[in-house]
Amino acid sequence: MSEFKIGPLNHVGVAVPDLEEACETYRTLYGATDITTPFDMPEQGVKVCFVNLPNSQIELIEPLNEDSPIHNFIQKNPKGGQHHVCFEVDDVHQAVEEMGKRGATVLGKPRIGAHGTLIIFVHPKNSNGVLIELMETPEGHH
Numbered sequence: 184m185s186e187f188k189i190g191p192l193n194h195v196g197v198a199v200p201d202l203e204e205a206c207e208t209y210r211t212l213y214g215a216t217d218i219t220t221p222f223d224m225p226e227q228g229v230k231v232c233f234v235n236l237p238n239s240q241i242e243l244i245e246p247l248n249e250d251s252p253i254h255n256f257i258q259k260n261p262k263g264g265q266h267h268v269c270f271e272v273d274d275v276h277q278a279v280e281e282m283g284k285r286g287a288t289v290l291g292k293p294r295i296g297a298h299g300t301l302i303i304f305v306h307p308k309n310s311n312g313v314l315i316e317l318m319e320t321p322e323g324h325h
C-alpha cells in the first residue's frame with residue numbers, strides 16, 4: 184500500500200435550509216465573530232460561507248436549487264444537519280487512485296472547491312455513514 188494518508192481536518196460541512204439564519208445562530212448563540220460573506224458556487228450547487236475558528240472552519244452550505252447534491256439531504260433533514268468532514272491531502276489525483284485501490288467509492292471527478300483547490304468526495308457507506316471530502320492543501324497551509 185502506498186504512503187497516502189489524510190492530513191489536517193480542514194472543515195466540517197453543515198447543511199442548512201437558510202444560510203443567513205444559520206450565521207446568525209453562530210453569532211448570537213456561540214459568539215462567533217469571524218464569519219465570511221456568503222457566495223454562490225453554482226458548479227457545486229450550493230451557497231456557502233465559513234465560520235472561522237482558531238483551529239478549523241465550519242462550512243455552512245445551503246442548496247441553490249433542486250439539482251443540488253444536498254437537496255435530498257435537506258429534504259430528509261429539514262432543519263439541517265452535519266453533512267461532511269473535510270481532510271487536507273497533498274494530491275487529490277493520488278487520493279482518487281488510492282481510494283479506488285482501497286475499495287472506496289469516489290463520487291464524481293476532482294473539481295475546484297470553495298478554497299480554490301481540488302476536492303473529491305468519498306461515499307458515506309465507506310466511512311461509518313460519514314461523507315468525507317478530501318481537498319488539496321491550500322497555499323500557505325503547509
Ligand SMILES: CC[C@@H](C(=O)O)C(=O)SCCNC(=O)CCNC(=O)[C@H](O)C(C)(C)COP(=O)(O)OP(=O)(O)OC[C@H]1O[C@@H](n2cnc3c(N)ncnc32)[C@H](O)[C@@H]1OP(=O)(O)O
Pocket residue numbers: 196224227229231242244252253255256265266267269290295296297298302304306307312313314316
Ligand atoms: C462548498 C463547496 C465544497 C467545498 O469546497 O467544501 C463542498 O463541500 S460542496 C458539498 C456538497 N457537495 C457534495 O456533497 C458532493 C458529494 N455528495 C454527493 O454526491 C451526494 O450528496 C451523495 C453523498 C451521493 C448523496 O446524495 P443523495 O442525493 O442524498 O443520495 P441518496 O438520497 O440516494 O442517499 C444515499 C444514501 O446516503 C445517505 N446520505 C446522503 N447524504 C449523506 C451525508 N451527507 N452524510 C451521510 N449519509 C448521507 C442517504 O441518507 C442514503 O442512505 P440510505 O438511505 O441508508 O441508503
Ligand SMILES: [Co+2]
Pocket residue numbers: 194196242267269316
Ligand atoms: Co466542504
